[in-house]
Amino acid sequence: MVRIFAIICPKCEKKFQVHYEDLRHKDIKLHCPYCDHWFMQEESKDIDDRW
Amino acid sequence: MNKSIHTYLQELNSRLPEDIITVTKPLNPANFDVSAILKHLEAGGLYPLMVFENALNLKGERSSFKLVTNVFATRQRCALALGMEPEQWKLNLSMEYARRERNPRKPEVIAQAGAPVKEVVKTGKDADLREFPIVKHHEMDGGPYIDMTVVAKDPDQGFYNIAFLRNQYKGPQNLGIHMSPRHNWTIFRKNEEKNLPTPVAIIVSHHPAFYLGALNVAPYGVDDYQLIGGIMDEPLRLVPSETWGDRFLVPADAEIVIEGEILPQVREVEGPFGEFPGTYGPQRYRPVIDVKAITHRKDAIYQDVFVGHRDNWILGGIPKEGSVFSAIQGVVPTVQAVHFAISGSCRFNCYIAIDKKVEGETKQAALMAMAQCDFVKNVIVVDADIDPFNEQEVMWAVATRVQPDNDIDIIRNIKANTLDPSLVHDIRGSKMIIDATIPVDRPFADRVNVPEEALARINLGDFISEEKMQCVPRFYDSVRSR
Numbered sequence: 001m002v003r004i005f006a007i008i009c010p011k012c013e014k015k016f017q018v019h020y021e022d023l024r025h026k027d028i029k030l031h032c033p034y035c036d037h038w039f040m041q042e043e044s045k046d047i048d049d050r051w
Numbered sequence: 052m053n054k055s056i057h058t059y060l061q062e063l064n065s066r067l068p069e070d071i072i073t074v075t076k077p078l079n080p081a082n083f084d085v086s087a088i089l090k091h092l093e094a095g096g097l098y099p100l101m102v103f104e105n106a107l108n109l110k111g112e113r114s115s116f117k118l119v120t121n122v123f124a125t126r127q128r129c130a131l132a133l134g135m136e137p138e139q140w141k142l143n144l145s146m147e148y149a150r151r152e153r154n155p156r157k158p159e160v161i162a163q164a165g166a167p168v169k170e171v172v173k174t175g176k177d178a179d180l181r182e183f184p185i186v187k188h189h190e191m192d193g194g195p196y197i198d199m200t201v202v203a204k205d206p207d208q209g210f211y212n213i214a215f216l217r218n219q220y221k222g223p224q225n226l227g228i229h230m231s232p233r234h235n236w237t238i239f240r241k242n243e244e245k246n247l248p249t250p251v252a253i254i255v256s257h258h259p260a261f262y263l264g265a266l267n268v269a270p271y272g273v274d275d276y277q278l279i280g281g282i283m284d285e286p287l288r289l290v291p292s293e294t295w296g297d298r299f300l301v302p303a304d305a306e307i308v309i310e311g312e313i314l315p316q317v318r319e320v321e322g323p324f325g326e327f328p329g330t331y332g333p334q335r336y337r338p339v340i341d342v343k344a345i346t347h348r349k350d351a352i353y354q355d356v357f358v359g360h361r362d363n364w365i366l367g368g369i370p371k372e373g374s375v376f377s378a379i380q381g382v383v384p385t386v387q388a389v390h391f392a393i394s395g396s397c398r399f400n401c402y403i404a405i406d407k408k409v410e411g412e413t414k415q416a417a418l419m420a421m422a423q424c425d426f427v428k429n430v431i432v433v434d435a436d437i438d439p440f441n442e443q444e445v446m447w448a449v450a451t452r453v454q455p456d457n458d459i460d461i462i463r464n465i466k467a468n469t470l471d472p473s474l475v476h477d478i479r480g481s482k483m484i485i486d487a488t489i490p491v492d493r494p495f496a497d498r499v500n501v502p503e504e505a506l507a508r509i510n511l512g513d514f515i516s517e518e519k520m521q522c523v524p525r526f527y528d529s530v531r532s533r
Contacts, residue, residue, distance in 0.1 A: 031320050
């Protein structure tokens with residue numbers, strides 16, 4: 001698998017996985033698949049992008 | 052009558068009626084109801100074809116389309132799809148597929164008036180994806196997904212390519228699409244470099260042989276419509292599309308066709324999506340499809356594949372087995388069988404049986420499998436006394452015929468599959484060959500056996516009553532055949 005990072009949704013606080021090269025450090029809102037919330041990465045309280 | 056999912060269901064109902072379960076109670080596919088039913092059945096070792104007569108659409112209303120899924124979850128049903136006997140589900144099925152793959156048929160183009168898929172035509176805002184009972188399969192999926200085949204046409208050479216691709220519902224006329232860097236992606240990139248949209252048609256439902264044919268392993272440049280005609284054993288009937296006329300043809304006997312354009316230079320957030328390995332592919336920044344038209348039969352069936360489960364795995368495995376067998380046969384004529392095991396999602400684990408005559412044939416067979424199909428990651432080569440369709444037998448051979456320091460080879464820095472979650476590079480990985488064959492250049496311990504004469508002479512019924520036999524608990528300590 002390509003490099004991914006895990007991010008916590010600031011609204012529902014559930015974790016989902018995102019493609020690193022496509023979206024990490026990009027000025028693009030992410031979509032929480034659990035609660036349909038759109039948010040910027042800076043709003044998340046926890047991002048795990050270890051590699 | 053030309054082949055369609057309707058003709059297949061009639062055949063299945065006649066030949067294997069116990070394989071079909073029809074549910075009439077309303078349920079919501081977009082709220083995991085269908086996935087939960089399939090998962091419960093799977094836990095009980097049951098893989099029926101499911102027909103949901105009253106599934107809700109994305110508007111929350113009863114859809115006018117029946118939902119059919121789990122079509123490919125047994126090899127017996129796939130054999131029936133190719134017009135074979137269900138009992139021919141092992142290598143016969145794969146070899147028949149390979150034979151047909153070598154005999155493509157030129158499609159037949161018909162007028163719109165005679166095309167079942169044109170019975171209902173909707174364009175513009177009337178082409179509304181919310182009419183369909185689109186399934187949300189797994190908890191982390193970014194939304195409901197249409198997970199059937201997408202047709203694209205090479206802009207330079209004019210051949211059609213067909214691939215199973217994930218299409219996320221984003222709006223009544225919008226879908227997100229993810230393409231791995233393979234054939235449809237190549238077509239899209241050719242158009243995008245010229246800032247042109249890529250016409251695509253999503254074939255949501257057709258005869259199962261259509262989809263088995265779509266998963267061929269032919270190289271880029273082979274027309275998939277012709278190849279699918281070969282697999283279906285009849286010319287595929289095509290009809291001009293609503294959006295592009297005879298410049299882009301679509302299958303006339305499909306149930307539902309969604310026509311649209313992948314827009315150049317446009318990307319949106321898409322995913323995550325539960326993929327074939329049984330793990331999630333991450334959220335991505337992917338192209339989008341602008342839907343132009345939807346055409347369908349009046350009594351159209353909406354089809355779905357339960358991705359990441361047997362429905363998805365078996366569908367992908369059968370087309371590869373025959374092709375890999377034929378390739379190996381060219382260098383190791385004594386190859387007996389090839390199987391892409393369920394345990395490897397019918398992609399990653401390839402078991403090959405050979406009647407080894409000289410040392411070194413094992414590795415030749417394994418390397419040929421890897422060269423033929425880049426999905427292959429772990430190859431186990433066994434002797435002819437081992438059934439590669441029986442995973443317990445294969446693992447027994449590994450346990451008793453393999454010394455790891457001598458019989459395992461690792462091939463590094465080779466193209467792998469991007470959806471393999473264990474990769475630490477975008478597409479480059481490693482592969483493993485396990486030689487679980489007996490050496491031919493020295494004596495080796497024989498397997499224990501009961502004399503054939505005794506097995507023929509002793510009849511269980513003479514010693515144990517049928518009543519008692521019925522009470523004995525049954526243990527399936529090998530891979531179930533279905």
